[in-house]
Amino acid sequence: MKKEEIQDDLASIRSLMERSSKFISLSGLSGILAGVYALIGAVAAYIIMDHPSLNYDDVTILQFIHAAPYLIWIAIAVLVASVLTSVILSYQKAKRNGQPIWGNTSKALLFHMAVPLLTGGMLILIFLYRGYFGIVAPAMLVFYGLALIGASNFTFTDIKYLGLCQIILGLIAAFMPGYGLVFWAIGFGVLHIVYGSVMYLKYDR
Amino acid sequence: MKIPFEKLDKAFENRIRLQIMSVLVANQRYDFNSLKELLNITDGNLASHLKGLEKEEYILVNKSFLGRKPNTNYEATDKGKKAFKAHLDALEQLIKSAKN
Numbered sequence: 001m002k003k004e005e006i007q008d009d010l011a012s013i014r015s016l017m018e019r020s021s022k023f024i025s026l027s028g029l030s031g032i033l034a035g036v037y038a039l040i041g042a043v044a045a046y047i048i049m050d051h052p053s054l055n056y057d058d059v060t061i062l063q064f065i066h067a068a069p070y071l072i073w074i075a076i077a078v079l080v081a082s083v084l085t086s087v088i089l090s091y092q093k094a095k096r097n098g099q100p101i102w103g104n105t106s107k108a109l110l111f112h113m114a115v116p117l118l119t120g121g122m123l124i125l126i127f128l129y130r131g132y133f134g135i136v137a138p139a140m141l142v143f144y145g146l147a148l149i150g151a152s153n154f155t156f157t158d159i160k161y162l163g164l165c166q167i168i169l170g171l172i173a174a175f176m177p178g179y180g181l182v183f184w185a186i187g188f189g190v191l192h193i194v195y196g197s198v199m200y201l202k203y204d205r
Numbered sequence: 206m207k208i209p210f211e212k213l214d215k216a217f218e219n220r221i222r223l224q225i226m227s228v229l230v231a232n233q234r235y236d237f238n239s240l241k242e243l244l245n246i247t248d249g250n251l252a253s254h255l256k257g258l259e260k261e262e263y264i265l266v267n268k269s270f271l272g273r274k275p276n277t278n279y280e281a282t283d284k285g286k287k288a289f290k291a292h293l294d295a296l297e298q299l300i301k302s303a304k305n
Contacts, residue, residue, distance in 0.1 A: 003303045006296050009223060013293070016224050017231035020243055104232070104239050 023105035023155045025097050027089035028204045031196025034082035038188035041078035045071055045181060057134075057178030064133055078188075093204075105154055112150040116143050137180030141170030141187045156203065162195045212295035214288050216261045221246065221254050226289045229264060229281040237277045255279065263288055 018024060048070045051059065087101075094101045120143025127135045148163030166187050173183035217223045224244055228235055241251050258264045263285030267278040281289070 003300065006299055006303075009220065010293075010296060010300075012220065012224055013227040016227045016243070020228040020235065021231045098245065100239075100242055103242070104235070 019097065019099055019105075021105065021154075023090075023099070023103075023109045024203075025090045025094035025099050025101070025106075026155050026159075026199070027086065027093050028196045028198070028200030028202070030082075030086035030089040031192050031199055033085045033196075035189045035192030035194075035196060037078045037081045037085075038192060039185060039190075041074045042181060042185035042189060044074050048074075049181075054182050055178035056181065059133075061131065061133075109151050109154040112154060113147040116147040116150055119143065120146075134177035134180065135174075137184040138170045138174035138177075141166045141173060141183065144187070145170060156199065158195075158199065158202070162191060165191055212291070212298070214292040214295075216258065216263065216288065217292045219254065219257075221250070222258055223292070225251075225254060225258060225279075226263065226281065226285065229279055230286055230289050234267070234278045234280040237279070240279070258285070261285070261288075 046054075048067055049056065049059070090106075091101050099105070120139055123143075124136055124139050127139070145163040145166030145168075148159050148166065152158075152160035152163065169183055169187045169191070173180060173187075176183070217226065221244065225240065228240060228243065237251070237255075241248065244251065255264065255266075259266060262282060265280050265282055267280070269276050269278070
C-alpha cells in the first residue's frame with residue numbers, strides 16, 4: 001500500500017462521512033440574495049406604512065389593519081423568492097457535489113427547521129389574531145434562530161452562529177416593540193447578507 | 206523502519222467496504238438505495254460488499270417495508286466501529302512512518 005493510496009482512502013472517508021450525514025449543498029449566494037429580498041421587502045413595507053418615524057409604537061389598530069393585506073403580500077413574496085432561490089442554487093450545487101437534493105440529509109435538515117418554524121408561525125398568527133402586533137418581528141427572529149440551530153447538525157455548523165445572532169436580535173427587539181421593522185430588516189436582511197458572503201467565500205469558491 | 210501493515214484490517218482492504226463503513230459510522234443507519242446513490246455503484250457490487258461486512262459481523266441488516274416497498278437498512282455494530290477505528294489508527298501510523 002503506497003502513501004498516496006492511504007491518503008486517497010482517508011480523503012474518501014472524510015468526504016463520505018460528511019456527504020452522508022450533512023447537507024453540504026446549501027449555497028452562500030442564496031443567503032446573500034435572501035438578504036437582498038428581505039431588504040427590498042422592508043423598504044416596500046416602510047413606504048406602504050407611510051409613517052414619519054421608524055418607531056411604529058403609535059400606529060393604531062385601524063391603520064395597521066388597513067396596511068396588513070399589503071404587508072402580508074410583501075412577506076409572502078419575500079419568503080417565496082428566498083425559498084425558490086435557495087432550492088434552485090442548492091440543486092445546482094448538489095449536482096456538483098454528487099449529493100441528492102432530496103435525500104436523507106436534506107430531509108433531516110428540512111424536518112428540523114420545519115418544527116420551530118411552523119410552531120413560531122402558528123404562535124405569531126394566534127397573537128396577531130388577538131391583536132398583539134408587536135410580537136411579530138421578535139418572534140420571527142427568535143423562532144428562525146432556533147430553526148437554524150436545529151438545522152446546524154445537518155449542514156454546515158457555521159449556520160449555528162447565524163441562529164444565535166437572530167435569537168439575540170429577536171430578544172433585543174422584544175424590548176423595543178415599536179422598532180420591529182428595523183430589527184426585521186437587520187435580521188433577515190443584513191445578517192443574511194453577511195452570513196451568505198462568509199459562506200460564499202469559505203465554501204463556494 | 207518496520208511498517209505495521211499487519212494492523213490493517215483485511216476486511217477494509219477494499220475501498221468500497223471502507224467507504225460503506227465510514228457512512229455507517231457517521232450515521233445511525235443508512236438504507237440500501239441511499240448508499241447506492243452516494244457511492245455511485247451497482248446493486249450487485251454493493252450487495253456483495255455488504256454481505257462481506259455482514260459476515261465479519263461489522264454491520265447489522267434490518268429488513269422492513271415502507272408501504273409495499275421493501276426497505277433494507279444497515280447499521281454498524283460495536284465490533285465494526287471498533288475495527289473501523291483501529292483501521293484508521295493503523296492508516297495514521299502508516300502515514301506517520303512514511304514521513305520519517
